[in-house]
Amino acid sequence: MTAIYARQSVDKKDSISIDTQIDMCRRYCAGECRVYSDKGWSGKNLDRPEFQRMLSDIKGGQIDKLVVYKLDRISRSLNDFSNLMEMFKQYGVEFASTVETFDTSTPIGRAMLGIIMVFAELERENILLRVKDNYYARGEKGLYLGGVPVYGFDKIPAKLSGIKTSVLIPNNNLATVEYIYNAYRESGNSLGRIVKDLNERGILSPAGTLWDSSKLSRLLRSPTYVMADVDVYRYFREKGAKISNPVEDFTGERGCFLYGKREANERKYTDVHDHVLSLGLHNGVISSEVWLDVQRKLDGNAQIKKGKSGSYSWLTGIIKCGKCGYAMRVQGGEYFYCTGKANNGVCEGVNGKPLISDIERAVYAELKRKFDEVRGVIVDENKPSSSPKANKLKMRLETLNTQIGNLVDKIADTSEAIGAVLEKKLEELISERAEIQSELDKLSSAKPKLAYADIIPLIDEFPEMPLGTKREIARQFIAKILLWEDKIEIVWKF
Numbered sequence: 001m002t003a004i005y006a007r008q009s010v011d012k013k014d015s016i017s018i019d020t021q022i023d024m025c026r027r028y029c030a031g032e033c034r035v036y037s038d039k040g041w042s043g044k045n046l047d048r049p050e051f052q053r054m055l056s057d058i059k060g061g062q063i064d065k066l067v068v069y070k071l072d073r074i075s076r077s078l079n080d081f082s083n084l085m086e087m088f089k090q091y092g093v094e095f096a097s098t099v100e101t102f103d104t105s106t107p108i109g110r111a112m113l114g115i116i117m118v119f120a121e122l123e124r125e126n127i128l129l130r131v132k133d134n135y136y137a138r139g140e141k142g143l144y145l146g147g148v149p150v151y152g153f154d155k156i157p158a159k160l161s162g163i164k165t166s167v168l169i170p171n172n173n174l175a176t177v178e179y180i181y182n183a184y185r186e187s188g189n190s191l192g193r194i195v196k197d198l199n200e201r202g203i204l205s206p207a208g209t210l211w212d213s214s215k216l217s218r219l220l221r222s223p224t225y226v227m228a229d230v231d232v233y234r235y236f237r238e239k240g241a242k243i244s245n246p247v248e249d250f251t252g253e254r255g256c257f258l259y260g261k262r263e264a265n266e267r268k269y270t271d272v273h274d275h276v277l278s279l280g281l282h283n284g285v286i287s288s289e290v291w292l293d294v295q296r297k298l299d300g301n302a303q304i305k306k307g308k309s310g311s312y313s314w315l316t317g318i319i320k321c322g323k324c325g326y327a328m329r330v331q332g333g334e335y336f337y338c339t340g341k342a343n344n345g346v347c348e349g350v351n352g353k354p355l356i357s358d359i360e361r362a363v364y365a366e367l368k369r370k371f372d373e374v375r376g377v378i379v380d381e382n383k384p385s386s387s388p389k390a391n392k393l394k395m396r397l398e399t400l401n402t403q404i405g406n407l408v409d410k411i412a413d414t415s416e417a418i419g420a421v422l423e424k425k426l427e428e429l430i431s432e433r434a435e436i437q438s439e440l441d442k443l444s445s446a447k448p449k450l451a452y453a454d455i456i457p458l459i460d461e462f463p464e465m466p467l468g469t470k471r472e473i474a475r476q477f478i479a480k481i482l483l484w485e486d487k488i489e490i491v492w493k494f
Contacts, residue, residue: 002029002065006037021069024098026065043076046084058091063438065105066093081397103349151206151226153282154175167226168255168282177225181286182218185293187473190466191216219299223277224255226291228283228392230258240273247398252391255284271282300472313356314470315363315481322482322489323347328357336483349479351485358486363474364462366490370477371459390443393436400433 018037026033034057038048046052057063057084066088088095094105097209149155152174155166176198183194191213196239197212205211206219226232229252235321236243241258260275277378312330313319319336321326326340341349404426462470482489 001063002031002067003057003063004031004033005037005054005068005073006049006065007041007048007051008039010040010044016069021073024069025067027096028096033067034166043072043074045077046075046080052145055087058087058093058317063091063093065096067098067212068097069097071097098459104167144313148206151219151223153224159457165281168280170285174285177219178284179224180216180219180292182292184216184297185290187476188461188465188469190469192466217298220294223258223291224280225284225286226255227252228254228256228279228286228391229288230393230398231292231391232288234394234490235295236272236277241275241277242277244276247395249279250391251397252277252288252388253283255278255282276342297472313360314355314467314474315360317471318475319359319481319483320477321347321350322484322487323350328483329352331384350483354483359481361481362488363478363490365461367474367477367487370490370492387443390440393440393443397433397440398435400429400436404429404433 003461004022006023006025008015008020018039021188022035036050036054038050041048041051046055054063054066058066067149074084085095087093087105096104096109096169098403100165108374114380122178134488148390152170153168154171156170157164158399180194183189183197184191195211195213195216198216203211205215207215223232226259228250230250233247233250234245236258239297255360256277258272258277259277260272312333313336316330317327320326321328321338321340323342324338328336328350329339331337331353335353336350336356336359337353338349340347380435477493479491479493482491
């Protein structure tokens with residue numbers, strides 16, 4: 001059965017009436033036709049009574065060809081038209097237009113269909129691009145971009161400059177978030193240990209399930225929690241992220257949103273290169289110092305997992321041959337050997353095959369003994385201050401670095417006379433930068449000190465710690481270990 005479809009939205013002098021459309025379509029048909037017509041209906045969508053009845057008949061196998069006066073009688077949306085062509089193909093329905101001489105039963109008609117499909121795909125891509133642009137524009141304004149809020153926050157409706165959005169507010173789970181950050185920051189604590197503690201205490205993950213290392217790592221990576229200051233700005237800039245706010249906005253108060261496309265098999269926050277970081281409308285809850293300490297620890301864990309170097313012993317990298325000073329490497333996963341002998345021929349090496357397990361056991365015993373000696377002694381963490389004063393100095397430092405870089409580029413492209421003026425200005429900027437750096441160094445040296453007693457209690461749990469955590473603790477206190485046949489010498493950092 002051949003179907004005829006006619007549509008007219010409004011009666012106008014220059015419009016083709018329903019009857020005229022049907023008459024022209026009948027000339028195109030051979031045999032009996034079934035007519036469907038919608039008068040007073042727009043072509044902007046497919047929600048038309050007679051059109052929907054026709055689609056039902058097509059799906060019921062009653063129609064094998066459809067004829068229209070003109071393509072736009074079917075739809076004015078290329079996307080809708082493309083979907084209809086796919087449906088007609090699925091049900092074996094040929095399609096013809098009398099004005100455009102378009103008939104899918106002919107080669108030229110099928111070629112025309114391909115062209116229309118190309119334009120339909122172009123329209124779909126343009127729609128996606130507009131959605132994406134709007135998404136990023138909202139993000140750059142600090143607007144919440146939707147989805148389930150991060151653990152420790154709820155979202156409430158809000159309006160900013162007439163735009164509907166949501167704002168994050170803390171909830172009762174925030175205490176757990178703070179515990180997770182502070183616990184993981186402590187030397188010796190691992191993701192696995194914190195996961196075990198949370199699950200044993202009956203604290204559920206954001207999804208209402210048990211915690212695992214992946215869920216915990218994703219929470220610790222989220223910039224939503226950080227009180228973003230200049231140090232956070234620098235961290236993401238060095239990671240290759242695009243930052244939508246100027247450095248002056250990073251005052252150590254507001255949290256951030258990070259958004260961007262990633263591979264399907266890639267975890268969130270794994271690679272932030274070309275992602276966009278924007279300050280949110282909410283206040284952060286984790287200090288930049290704590291948040292950055294956690295990121296560095298997570299970054300260190302990721303580096304450890306990348307290769308097998310040091311995968312057999314937590315002493316790799318700090319254990320040396322006592323005879324020549326060259327590094328001791330692992331052989332067969334069980335023994336240490338001297339690289340001075342094996343690779344360079346400058347040493348006779350350590351006689352025998354020193355067992356990794358024996359050396360580690362001896363060094364661990366010395367660590368315990370040394371910790372007992374220094375209990376109560378204090379040591380400077382030597383970390384930069386994150387005070388408001390320091391943050392302002394860092395903002396100025398970032399501005400100076402940008403100005404200095406711009407001046408250097410200009411000097412190379414200007415005349416000698418202008419270049420001399422710019423060089424004088426450059427000297428002033430460099431001098432100011434040195435003064436600011438000196439002030440930052442003073443603030444850093446005035447930072448409160450940390451007692452070894454905060455770390456010492458963990459030494460009893462050392463044997464059960466992950467290899468990477470053991471290595472981290474060892475390198476924090478041991479400068480190097482010298483190995484002979486009959487003795488071990490530990491050179492401490494304190």
